[in-house]
Amino acid sequence: MSAELPKTFRNALDDRARQALVHWGxxxxxxxxxxxxxxxxxxxxLADGRPAALRLHRSGYHGEAALRSELQFMAALAEGGLAVPQPIASRDGRLLVPLPHWHAFAAQHADVIDWVDGESLGESGKPLAQSPERLVEIFSALGASMAEMHNLADRWTPPEGFWRAAWDEEGLIGDRPLWGRFWDCEGLSAAQASALSKLRLDLSQGLASLPAPARDFGLIHADLVRENVLVEDKAGDMRVKLIDFDDAGYGYRLFDLATALLKNRREPAYDVIEAALISGYRSRRNLSDEALTCLPLFLVLRSLTYVGWFAERPELSDARKRVLRYADETLALAAEVGLR
Structure with missing residues (x-):
């Protein structure tokens, strides 16, 4: 990671991190x-030698209320027994610390969360290394943890001022989606833009006609990709842990399931992975067959978010290539599941 950043900027970033750490002593x-x-x-x-994670939040991406709410949500989940990071207060008791404008850095916020041990489930773009039997174990546990997260979220009463973005119809396919206007972004061919515009209308109709069981809506993680699922084995006991709640918000619970499945669809053991995830989820929370008929719709919605995300980050070296690839992949997926 450090090798990808110019040395001067990397040194300044380290100094910025130490500025933040002053607040934790x-x-x-x-x-x-x-x-x-x-x-x-x-x-x-930390002062007692424990490892922790310092986060310097990108200026302008999330406001103070949203950042504070993310930490409150994680704390509530941890209190409920879910294996997620817990925020660590600064010396004066704050969970979120503002940092002023300094040289190349705009004003931003910092926080510290406890370190979560474990190995990531995998890396996007690389085949999963685990055996099918191991994948059953992991995805069953992931499904159960996801369901328990949704249960805890439903039982929790957020504090006054709590705010997180919504992965609802407006946030996914409205005029200003959370991750960008995927149907008219720079880099698309005319054919791709036309096809994605039509798909957007089809998806809007699909969301409007969701059966009642598929409308399960509430706080979700929204980004349970491989890198955000940690697997830990201790004395023969396997446990999954959920990290990176940066995009957590209000959304369809099927969106969480779709996110965990999408990048695994080309795995040889995909049928096993999907069945294990659903079985694990059902062990903790109701999920009807009728609701599952709408899973393909949410797989397509999840896939579309990546088109907009990369289109809004042209500074990334492979952004244009990924925009084109994700557009083609989404359209192919939509055709495969009968949405085109």
């Missing part, structure tokens, strides 16, 4: 940069 260290995407994420050490 541990500025005298060399933070280890793990990820630089929506947030800059560092592995750091």
């Amino acid at each position: 541990v500025a005298e260290q060399s933070p280890e940069l793990l990820k630089y995407r929506e947030n800059a994420v560092f592995r750091v050490r």
Whole structure:
């Protein structure tokens, strides 16, 4: 990760991280940069030696209320027994600390969350390494954890001022989707733009006619891709942990299931993966066969979000190539499941 950033900027980013760590009383260290995407994420050490994750949030991506609400949601899930990161308060008791404008950095917020042990389920674009038997175990546990997350969210009363974006019809296919206007973004061919515009109308009709069981709606993770699912084995006991709630918000529960499945559709063991995820989910929460008839619709909706996401980030070296690829993949998926 550090090799991809210019040395001058990387040094400034490290200094920015130490500025934030002053608020936790541990500025005298060399933070280890793990990820630089929506947030800059560092592995750091707390005063007692425990590892933790420092996040420098990208300026303008989420407002203060949304960032604070993310931390409140994670804390509620952890209190309910779910294996998710917990926020760690600064020396003066704040979970979220504002950082002023400084050199190349706009004003932004920082937080620290506890370190979550485990190995990521996999990496997008690379085949899963686990055996089919192991995948059954993992995805069954993931389905159960996802269902319990939805159960806890339904039982929880958010505090006053809680706000997270909604992955509803407007947030997915409205005039200003959360991850960008996928049907008229720069880089699409005329044929792709036309086909995606038509697909958008078809999806709107599909959402309007969802059967009641498929309308299950509430707080969701919204980004349970492989990298955000950690697997830990301790003394023969396997446990999955959920990380990166940066995009958590209000949405259809089927959207969470679709997100966990989409990038695995070309796996040889996909049928096993899907069956295990659904079985695990059903072990903790009701999910009817009627609701599952709408899963293909949400797979297509999830796929479309990647078109808009990369179109709004032209600074990424392969953004244009990915826009074209995800557009073609989404249209092919829509045809495969009967939506085109």
